[in-house]
Amino acid sequence: NAGVMQNPRHLVRRRGQEARLRCSPMKGHSHVYWYRQLPEEGLKFMVYLQKENIIDESGMPKERFSAEFPKEGPSILRIQQVVRGDSAAYFCASSPKQGASGNTIYFGEGSWLTVV
Amino acid sequence: GESVGLHLPTLSVQEGDNSIINCAYSNSASDYFIWYKQESGKGPQFIIDIRSNMDKRQGQRVTVLLNKTVKHLSLQIAATQPGDSAVYFCAENNYGQNFVFGPGTRLSVLP
Numbered sequence: 001n002a003g004v005m006q007n008p009r010h011l012v013r014r015r016g017q018e019a020r021l022r023c024s025p026m027k028g029h030s031h032v033y034w035y036r037q038l039p040e041e042g043l044k045f046m047v048y049l050q051k052e053n054i055i056d057e058s059g060m061p062k063e064r065f066s067a068e069f070p071k072e073g074p075s076i077l078r079i080q081q082v083v084r085g086d087s088a089a090y091f092c093a094s095s096p097k098q099g100a101s102g103n104t105i106y107f108g109e110g111s112w113l114t115v116v
Numbered sequence: 117g118e119s120v121g122l123h124l125p126t127l128s129v130q131e132g133d134n135s136i137i138n139c140a141y142s143n144s145a146s147d148y149f150i151w152y153k154q155e156s157g158k159g160p161q162f163i164i165d166i167r168s169n170m171d172k173r174q175g176q177r178v179t180v181l182l183n184k185t186v187k188h189l190s191l192q193i194a195a196t197q198p199g200d201s202a203v204y205f206c207a208e209n210n211y212g213q214n215f216v217f218g219p220g221t222r223l224s225v226l227p
Contacts, residue, residue: 111158
């Protein structure tokens with residue numbers, strides 16, 4: 001069974017460019033979470049999506065950041081006009097369903113964004 | 117011993133000793149908790165979970181203890197090995213909303 005797949009693993013962008021990070025959840029999982037991690041820090045929640053729906057985007061900056069999880073294809077985290085402060089590891093996690101207590105989320109290996 | 121580094125608290129233990137990593141969670145309504153292990157350059161890896169109707173759960177070499185009265189979670193690792201060196205995070209979930217992660221503890225296993 002394939003786990004959560006993220007790509008690219010490493011991405012370098014110049015200030016002002018766009019970054020697109022992709023996440024394919026585990027087979028059978030319909031819920032996706034995105035987290036950001038700065039070096040030597042914990043994981044900060046960004047957004048929680050179901051297929052074609054954003055469930056909770058309370059952790060995502062209002063500007064420049066957007067996320068989607070279309071009916072077909074991977075979830076995409078998009079960062080427009082990147083700045084140096086966007087440099088971080090972005091982790092995707094997936095779970096099979098929403099709402100039930102005990103619903104473990106499984107993480108991918110992350111996408112490391114460096115803005116130069 | 118335990119010390120606070122620049123960002124992450126660090127716990128140093130001798131190989132073969134038992135490790136205890138602590139976590140204070142924030143929401144008294146949280147009903148599900150997970151411990152994750154994160155090695156350098158990798159994603160968080162599930163270790164063990166516990167629901168709020170339990171106060172102890174055991175896995176292979178690991179035990180999680182939950183004290184809801186003081187909102188405290190701990191992870192005990194028996195006979196700590198060099199491969200246990202990593203950063204450990206607790207995460208809490210409130211009835212299916214997003215998971216909130218603790219700040220993490222770096223475990224350093226000394227030979």
